[in-house]
Amino acid sequence: MIRLENLVKDYGTVRAVDHVNFEIRDGEILGFLGPNGAGKSTTLKMITCYLSPTDGNIYVDEDNVIENSLEIRKKIGYLPEQNPLYAEMLVYDYLKFVADIRQVKNFKARLKEILDLCGLHGVVQKPIQTLSKGYKQRVGIAQAIIHDPEILILDEPTSGLDPNQIVEIRELIKKLGKEKTLIISSHILQEVQAVCDRIVIIHEGKIVADGSSDELKADMNKRMTVKLTLNATPEEVDTMISFLGNITLKDMKQNHELTDVVLEFDSIIDRRPDIFNYVKKNDWIMYEMHRDDVSLEAVFRKLTIEGGK
């Protein structure tokens, strides 16, 4: 179990992480989501004991990062952002070096397991710098799991990969997630949605959402968004909205003789029949009406671009 308590990190006068609290249960796969610069990497760097918190603390089981950093580091496997590697080393030498530092017993057997898991058999004797980005990423992951850590932290594991490589790495992550506590940071939603049990969204150093992807969507569905295309003028549409009441106009665009309208209202009462009846009464033609389904994408955009609520 990992517990972040009132975690704060300042870089000079800039507050990168602002009173973050959350818990990660054993075996959970947590997606740590946020736009670039939101404080994801900084938080992960503090969990992995690379940086120290300005205030607050992090507990891994009973140890905390300030006093028992070495104990915690033994339990964690970490793939930093940008996947730093010793470019001139052979894959084998590199993994051997990490395994020695991680005090892996029976290196030969473990190496074979890791190579199978990460699909690295063909490249063991090659210098890391000659590998493709996808293979480098696998070497980075192999390095992180070589000592079979309880906790695996991957900071943007698929950034910079091509679509095929992304799929491969995601498959690998899914396999790993079956037996470990896993934290993956990302700014890509589909990725987190595809692999994670739970999503924490961070924005400007603060946690703005925490829950499963369904929970987050349900939260957003309190208001319904409806898109319409009518042959009425914008003025007429304005009149309709004020006539019906309790409907917010989100967007309106005139498109030749048609008008595209985006409306929003509380989803407790479905206002679509009212809208339809009004249109019928005025003898307008409705070219289109559909409900905008809330995607996680929308949740993310709402929370991070529009600045929270």
Next chain:
Amino acid sequence: MMNYTRLLCKKETDSYFGSPAAYIFLIVFLIFSGWFFASPLFLANTSDMRSIFDMIPLLFMFFVPVITMGLLAKERSNGTIELLSTFPLTDEQIVMGKFWAALKLIVIGLLFTLIHFITIAFLGTNIDFGSIICGYLGLVLVGAVYASIGMFSSSLSNNQIVSFIISFAIIFVLYMLQYSLFFIPAALAGFFQYISIGYHFSSIARGVIDTRNIIYFLGLCIIFLRLAITVLESRKWK
């Protein structure tokens, strides 16, 4: 605990010898030291190694910063320092492992100069073995001090050139102090002489091992290595 330091030392040594760097260093160092050994040998017509012992600290002034400049700076620019620091290693083990690797390479370089010693042993007469052994001890100590200064400079920057310049500058000042004594008020001259590397080295190379000289060299090593460790640890300052 020592084990981790040894692992890091081995990794650095492998990386020196896995690239042309170490070989180029050794070859160029041997060419230079051979030149400084051979050219005055017959002129002076004495069977000692004084000329080369006087030159090597100057050669090291260039060579050692080259060996050490990348040790931490490269880890920083590649980001691999983040890996090392999140392994269960202390910053002290990281610095010491790399320091021993650099010192190992320096000692290997010195071992190659034993060929000059063999030449003297065969050709010369009245050889003062004591002073030669002391000279080598002094050179190892000088190498260690330079390497610790190099470690400190390498910890300061993620640019290898910058770290080279910083370590060269520190070594240059420490070495040259004894030649600047004319310009220093008499009251301070003793102090400046005492903190200069050249002064302590020449007294060891003369064949006298004084604990004060040894303490001076080891003390400098400890100070600069401690500084390097502190710089690494500074990322954890709040």
